[in-house]
Amino acid sequence: MVYPEECDIIFRVKGVVEFSCQLENPNSPQSQSIISKSFQLLQWKLSSKNVVFSICKSPVILWPNVSFQSSMESLTGASACGDVLQYIESDDCGGRKSSKKKDKKRSEPTVVNIKLLFEVTNPTGTEAPSLIQVGTQQHSVKMPMPLDCIVSVTADVSLLTVCTKLVEALGKQLSDMEEVVLQYRKGSSFLVPQPFHFLLPEPAGLSTVVYPAGVPDSQLQALREALHKKFKLLTDRPYLRRANAFHFPDEVNKDGYLRNPHMYLNPPNIENAKLYQVHGVYSYHHYMQDRVDDDGWGCAYRSLQTICSWFQQQGYVDTAVPSHTQIQQALVDVGDKEPRFVGSRQWIGSIEVQAVLNQMLGVTSKIMFVSQGSDLATKGRELANHFLTEGTPIMIGGGVLAHTILGVMWSENTGHIRYLILDPHYTGGEDLQTIIDKGWCGWKGPEFWDQNAYYNLCLPQRPKTI
């Protein structure tokens, strides 16, 4: 994951404003202007003096629209925004990654979460409450606008600038939301607009897109094509599917699997060699996970699961990572195995992996055959090319073992090669430290392979879609 250049802190403000309007006739042409007027009221609300930013896990409260008011005397508009960090309570649990990170070269920016609040105790008038009653029949429409805006800055930028940018971002997002609401409205049926953040290649960087809730990615193709053009993105791989959404450093993975453990390794120092590795995000699947005791027979299944997780997280498919049983059933369905295969502890190989990827995910794969393990040292060019163009994890089976190859370090001149291996034979818990220290995810040399056994490699091909 490459972060935007020069970004120390990501300020993220989240909150809800309730959209509400009354339509007498949702199908009349006047409805649109009534809806727009209601959004106009919300825009006003976002720029009012009652907007409050409350920095999560800290006593710091800011009023960005009142020539900068803050609850802490020491923090003024001119203060560097990095000063805010000292007031934030650090997270003790869940900080595993940050405290034990071995890779010191890639420093992650700090995320400062802010809650959007509204003050109710600063009234504009002094009028006593009055009740206004409207007697016409109408459709009342209510929905939350789930605002979520980010601003990436260096720590020396002033707080005033950051707040101004955040307020601007909120206003812009609200108007993006208005567009989406109007575009996808059918009569009195309204879809909630939802923001997603994507880390795009420069110059776009961390960008936000609003999608209508409930409309699947498959139906948003045209929208994505327009956005790819706008952000100058290649059109052969997805960047803007919901699954591609940026995973913030402080967000915990809900499913409990480790993501990209290879990121915590230092590549070996080989003269003239270049690094070719998997693109994007995958989850580490290995023995004993999901309460399935597959110790001794499930290694290829786990490698396949890792590959499936890659396709899911890059947004190519919606389907969840399949279980052993589901994998076996798929093979029965294509006629590759007898029905009694399901529930057995039989091994599978690269051919089966290729078949399942095709059957369940619609993904095609190339098979590479190597007659003896020692020949793998000569496959540097093919492997490098694979990682360059496809960037998918490779499943390799041979001897009695299956592994996943995540990358190679290869020198075109000398032919020296190292393999980045993810080992599915690990039986422990999701302990990153152990996995790295003991080499369950690690760089191996050509001697790693059984020099006399033959190997089959399954190289999944990336669908060229967005």
Added chain:
Amino acid sequence: MGRSYFVEEAVEKYLSGLQAAPGSCLTGLLAGQSSPQKDFVVLAVQTPQRESEVQPESSRGGSALDGIDVAWLTEHAKQVSRMLPGGLCILGMFLVTAPELSKDANNTLKRLIFAMEKYVTKGRLWDPSEEDVTDRAALHICSKTKKAVCKTFDVKDPKSSAKPADWKYQTGVSSSWPMLICSVELDLQIFLKGSDSTDKCMKDALSRWAKQIEAGVCLIGGRQVLDEAELVLSQKKNSKTSPRQTLPVRILISEEMSEVDERSTAQVQVCSGSMTIRGVVHCRAYVHNNKPKAKHAAKAIKRDIINTVSSRVEMFLEDLLISDGSLKVNFSSLFLCDYMFPDESSADVAERLKEMLDWETPEEDIDISLEVFPSGSEKTDSISDEVMTSIISENHEVKKTSKYYADTQVVERCALSVCLHVRTHFTWNFTDAIQLFGSSWRQ
């Protein structure tokens, strides 16, 4: 170990001045603030006589205790509790009887306290918290000896028995209690669904709003209320003579509603109409100064905000009911006659205070401030078929314009509250602003 009640000296004077007619008994309320260790009583009010009432007498074949009009008593309690500022509540009752009825006093008090608690808390929009004290004082005074005995009952437990309690008189119990103040802007929209009554729609909308307030971030004197911190008060050199500290409060709310946010579509309802309540309410709460927690103070002011708005809305509802859905709004309707009209004088207000709270208030001490009549008032005493629309101008002022629109009926009802600074220098040390809310409970 029973509870300890620290009671204003002025209450002692009041209670000893009460005279029960022979053969009859007197009931009344005790108001103040409870804290986990101590309770403070700052006010005692006897239940007023009904005008047409005949004193319950033992000669009618039952004891005077049986003749107590519970409904009248609980209604009075409700009205008084509405008038109390935040932080204060009814924390017990007193009963003055002749010596021969003393043995039944506790049972009577228990009956009355439970009835009162049930009635006063009905329809309350905020939930009681774990830390709320549920013991209520049951004070029995013998009309002959003037001796006062205090016991407590736990209103959470219907089977609770009387527990002993200390009743101590002190001067200046509340004189240096800090006061929390804020003005809350209200903009509540209520959609009327055909199937639900107006009452229910309003209560639903209010209930949602009340939850936002309860969950809101509270800043007292500029500091956020977090965890178990104590309320920060300025140094008191001499607690008897230093002025009462005023702490401004700010409330910040989030419009997130977790059950709504899971939806992917808007909530659309067909409504027969809608109502908006807009305006500003002023709220006040007092906190005891015996190492109060900031959370306790935040709770007191938030509850006052919710109670204030809830009372206003109840009055709107009563007015709607009385006017039977007709559109005529009249400043002289029953609903509004307890409020201060431009043509009323302080004397009228003093009279009402005496009736409801049994207070003697020199007229010069009544000082009307804080709230004004809404500017559109002159338009509202006729049946109007105009739509009043508010548009927010660039300067963020609320403007009202009208335009004709057939078949629409719009009514604007105004409820004004009078904020009184009552400085009753001879009976109370408790210097305050009390807000009058209740509609008249005169017959």
